[in-house]
Amino acid sequence: MTVLLSLRDVWVEYGERIVIEKLDLDIAAGSFVSVVGPSGAGKSSFLRLILGQEAPTRGTILLDGVPLAPECGPDRGVVFQRYSVFPHLSALRNTILGMECAQAPFAARLFGRARRAAEEEAAAMLRAVGLGDSMHLYPAQMSGGMQQRLAIAQALVKRPRILLLDEPFGALDPGIRADMHALIRSLWREYALTIVMVTHDIREAFTLGTRVLALDKRRHDPHAPHRFGATAVYDLPLRDRSESEPSSITVDAIGNN
Numbered sequence: 001m002t003v004l005l006s007l008r009d010v011w012v013e014y015g016e017r018i019v020i021e022k023l024d025l026d027i028a029a030g031s032f033v034s035v036v037g038p039s040g041a042g043k044s045s046f047l048r049l050i051l052g053q054e055a056p057t058r059g060t061i062l063l064d065g066v067p068l069a070p071e072c073g074p075d076r077g078v079v080f081q082r083y084s085v086f087p088h089l090s091a092l093r094n095t096i097l098g099m100e101c102a103q104a105p106f107a108a109r110l111f112g113r114a115r116r117a118a119e120e121e122a123a124a125m126l127r128a129v130g131l132g133d134s135m136h137l138y139p140a141q142m143s144g145g146m147q148q149r150l151a152i153a154q155a156l157v158k159r160p161r162i163l164l165l166d167e168p169f170g171a172l173d174p175g176i177r178a179d180m181h182a183l184i185r186s187l188w189r190e191y192a193l194t195i196v197m198v199t200h201d202i203r204e205a206f207t208l209g210t211r212v213l214a215l216d217k218r219r220h221d222p223h224a225p226h227r228f229g230a231t232a233v234y235d236l237p238l239r240d241r242s243e244s245e246p247s248s249i250t251v252d253a254i255g256n257n
C-alpha cells in the first residue's frame with residue numbers, strides 16, 4: 001500500500017482539555033476511510049487536522065512523507081453537512097469560484113482563455129455530479145441533495161487528492177442519501193480519490209468505507225472528564241479498493257444509530 005497520510009503520536013489539547021491523544025495512523029492512497037464515534041469524540045477535530053485548519057499540539061502529520069502545510073491547500077477538499085455554497089452565485093459560478101480561489105488566490109477572478117477553460121471544466125464537473133441541467137440555477141432554487149452535489153463539485157473541481165466529508169449526507173432524506181452514496185462511490189473511483197468521511201450512521205460507514213475507524217476515549221476519569229482524549233479504539237479494514245461492491249459485513253450485528 002502507498003501511504004498518503006501519516007499521523008504520528010498526534011495530540012489535540014485545549015488548555016487542560018485533551019480532545020485527541022496518541023493517534024497513530026497511516027492512511028493509504030485510494031482508501032475510503034469512514035470515521036465514527038460518539039458525539040464530542042473529536043471526529044471533526046480530526047478532519048480539521050487533516051485539512052490543516054488546526055495544528056496538532058503534539059506529534060506530526062505527514063502528507064506524502066512531508067509535514068502537512070499549516071494552511072488548507074488545493075490537495076485537500078472538504079464538504080460539510082450544511083451547504084457551504086454561496087447563495088448569490090449560480091451553480092456554475094459557485095463551481096468556477098472554487099477554481100478561481102485555487103488558481104488566482106488574490107484576485108479570485110480569472111480572465112480570457114483561463115476563464116473559458118475554467119468554465120468548461122466547471123461545467124464538466126457539474127455534469128459529473130448530475131447537475132448538467134441545473135448550471136444556471138441559484139442554491140435557493142435547488143433541493144438539499146442538489147446543493148450537496150454542488151458542494152461536492154466545488155470541492156472536486158480543484159482536483160484534490162484527499163476529499164474530506166463531514167457528515168455530508170446527514171441532512172438528506174434516505175432516498176436522496178442512497179443516490180448520493182452511489183455518486184460518491186463513482187466519483188471516488190473515477191477521480192482516484194482518497195476519502196475521509198465522518199458519519200454518525202454506522203450503516204453508511206460500512207457501506208461506503210474500505211476501512212472504518214472508531215474514535216473514542218480508552219480511559220475515563222469520572223472526576224476529570226477532560227483528562228483523557230479520544231484515540232482510534234477500532235480500526236477495521238473492510239475491503240480492497242478493487243472490490244466493487246460493499247461486503248455484507250455484519251452491520252446489523254453492530255447496529256445502526
Ligand SMILES: Nc1ncnc2c1ncn2[C@@H]1O[C@H](COP(=O)(O)OP(=O)(O)OP(=O)(O)O)[C@@H](O)[C@H]1O
Pocket residue numbers: 014017019037038039040041042043044045046
Ligand atoms: N476551540 C475549542 N476549544 C475548546 N474545546 C473545543 C474546541 N473545539 C472543539 N472542542 C471540544 O473538543 C471536543 C471534540 O469536538 P469535535 O467537534 O471534534 O467532536 P465530534 O466528535 O465531531 O462531535 P459531534 O459528533 O457532536 O460533531 C468537544 O468536546 C468540543 O467541545
